[in-house]
Amino acid sequence: MNPVLLHGNLQAYILVALLLFVIGLATVLLRRSLLMQFMGVELMLNAANVALLAFARFRGGEAQATAFYLFIIAVAACEAAVGLAIVVALYRHRKTTDSDRADTLRQ
Amino acid sequence: MFLIFALITLVGALMTFSMRNLVMAGLSLVLCFIGVAGLFLLLANPVAAALQMVVYSGAIVVLVLFVIMLLASHEEEEPKRSRPIQRWGSVAAIIALGPGAVLLVKSSPFLASSQVAPPMEVMTLHRLGGLLFKEHLVAFEIAGLLLLAAMIAAVSLVKREL
Known part of the structure; x- marks a missing residue:
């Protein structure tokens, strides 16, 4: 079997990260539910993580990248908590999770 | 794999x-x-x-x-009105961006040249912990503080009256 398909090289990892990012972007842009858009943001964050750790691995397994990965997921967890709280607050206020229906600040 | x-x-x-x-x-x-x-x-x-x-x-x-x-x-709500410009603009942006970026990665000489993986050094918790508490101690503490702030923010956003 082709060794690239078995273990992957840097190019293959970056390609996977890129496709993951584009799918996440499509989810954010084309779906209307705020919860779907939130999942798209998570997909894009993960694409960045895959690229970061792939570059670290092909530079000889640097430990710094994993430390930065830890900080990234700490920030992602904060973003998840606050983002979902905003969605819940919006639903209380407007009875909708559709981003197109919440396009004005006024009631 | x-x-x-x-x-x-x-x-x-x-x-x-x-x-x-x-x-x-x-x-x-x-x-x-x-x-x-x-x-x-x-x-x-x-x-x-x-x-x-x-x-x-x-x-x-x-x-x-x-x-x-x-x-x-559980389901997406029906659209109140269709927004063709935004929708087709997004589709066009994704179609342009996706294959364009793939072509860019495919043609990059740096990415293609680093095909041979250097000798393996497996990441361990021991190494990560040493790094976190030696070099990134301040950032580590700030991350903890940030998590606390996010927790308080989430509670105060969702609670009706504090």
């Missing part, structure tokens, strides 16, 4: 994108994150794989699923 995990990741992401039911989309997101954790294992980084499983497929997706079930909005 790489092909299997890459396929799991991308199929999970595509299912998340295309599912009508929000709960099913959340479950496909778990599939995608498991694939990403497998990719991290192949990158000789079991620490990141474990963190990915615990934080993403454990905490974050469970939080999203709880909110979906709490709000009883």
Whole structure:
């Protein structure tokens, strides 16, 4: 079997990260539910993580990248908590999770 | 192995994108994150794989699923009015961006030249812990503070009157 398909090289990892990012972007842009858009943001964050750790691995397994990965997921967890709280607050206020229906600040 | 995990990741992401039911989309997101954790294992980084499983497929997706079930909005609502310019603009942007970026990666000489992987050095918790408490101590403490602030913010946003 082709060794690239078995273990992957840097190019293959970056390609996977890129496709993951584009799918996440499509989810954010084309779906209307705020919860779907939130999942798209998570997909894009993960694409960045895959690229970061792939570059670290092909530079000889640097430990710094994993430390930065830890900080990234700490920030992602904060973003998840606050983002979902905003969605819940919006639903209380407007009875909708559709981003197109919440396009004005006024009631 | 790489092909299997890459396929799991991308199929999970595509299912998340295309599912009508929000709960099913959340479950496909778990599939995608498991694939990403497998990719991290192949990158000789079991620490990141474990963190990915615990934080993403454990905490974050469970939080999203709880909110979906709490709000009883399992399906996307019908559009109030169609917005053709935004919709087709987004489709055009994605179609231009996706293949364009793929071509760019394919033609990059740097990415193609670093094909031979250097000698393997597996990431361990021991190394990560030493690094965190020696070089990144301040950032580590600030991350803890940030998590506390996010927790308070989430509670105060959702609670009706404090």
